[in-house]
Amino acid sequence: MHTTPRDDYHTICYHESGASTRREGSDAVLTPGTAFLQPAEDEGVFNSDDLVDYIHVYLPIAAVENLADEIDTRTASYAEVPVEFGCRDPELTRTLAQHISVIRETPTPSAIEYDEWTINIGMALLRYAVRAEDDALVGAARSSLTPRQMRDVVDYIEQCIATRITLADLAGLSGISQFRFMRAFKAETGFNPHQYVIQRRLARAKSYLRNSDQTIADIAYDVGFSSQAHMTDVFRKKVGTTPAKFRQIMRE
Known part of the structure; x- marks a missing residue:
């Protein structure tokens, strides 16, 4: 199997099932339940003795770089996130498996679901990136919503319930980033925005x-x-x- 680079997306390759896979130039082996990051500029040649089921998750470079900036990690660029071939990081693997399961059960995902998936998987990548130095992401300060901000968000949802609602729409009403809005909204209501x-x-x-x-x-x-x-x-x-x-x- 030969994979070609994408200009504006990095690819997380998650090996769901099937035969083991080796990447040319690497001694590591990709087995079910393992993953690796293929940077946008990277090309790869992979060999397997039998059929393999892969899930490719395409994450926009800009979206996850913005996440890194918002939470002030020491990962200045998403290109620096070192998800090795055959990675068995428990949190990253668990996050990927959970989201893949949800995606498969959601035949018509909404815009806000896509937004939340991007942030959640991006966060798992960034946690992996700083794992050697920190147990938690650096500077991931908690945000809160004022009563007025909550009213504005709730009123908007009620008024626009029949339309396409995005995380950017809701976060924009409160004047904070999508990542911080997700955290603050869940802390306030007990629900993710999509829920x-x-x-x-x-x-x-x-x-x-x-x-x-x-x-x-x-x-x-x-x-x-x-x-x-x-x-x-x-x-x-x-x-x-x-x-x-x-x-x-x-x-x-």
């Missing part, structure tokens, strides 16, 4: 199902789900039943 938006969409959908004769498809679009199937899937996971069954129970 909170989903909860509000479900609450609005339940109200429509109880009190209106709209079709389920129309309700799904009116509360910001990409389709009726998407809302039904979320309903099953979060409520334990389908929208149609929920409406039936509420009207009996």
Whole structure:
């Protein structure tokens, strides 16, 4: 297998299953549950004796460099993050495996989910980068949201529930970075921004199902789900039943 570089993305190669893999010029072996970082400028040739299942996670260089600047790590550039071939760092591996599982279970991810995935995986990389000197990231100061900032964010979500909501939209209302907003919002509400938006969409959908004769498809679009199937899937996971069954129970 030959991989070619990307101009504006680094690639995390996560070996999910299959035969062991060797990279030309390296003595290390990539086995299931291991990973490595392929920098944007890097080209690689990999050899395996049999089929291999890889997951490639493409992270924008600029996004993770901005993360490093925000939290004041001694990792000045994302290009310096040394994820070795065959890396078995527990936190990085766990983060990748968890996010890959969630991604596979989310056929229609929202913009805010992509934003959160980028930050969470980027944070795992940066923790790996400073592991030799620090158990935690340097200078990752906690941010907080004022009551006015929280009102602005909550009001925006309620008003724009049917539209595409991004992490940048929400962080912009509070005047802090996306990374700091994620931390502050969760500390305030107990939910990640995406989880909170989903909860509000479900609450609005339940109200429509109880009190209106709209079709389920129309309700799904009116509360910001990409389709009726998407809302039904979320309903099953979060409520334990389908929208149609929920409406039936509420009207009996």
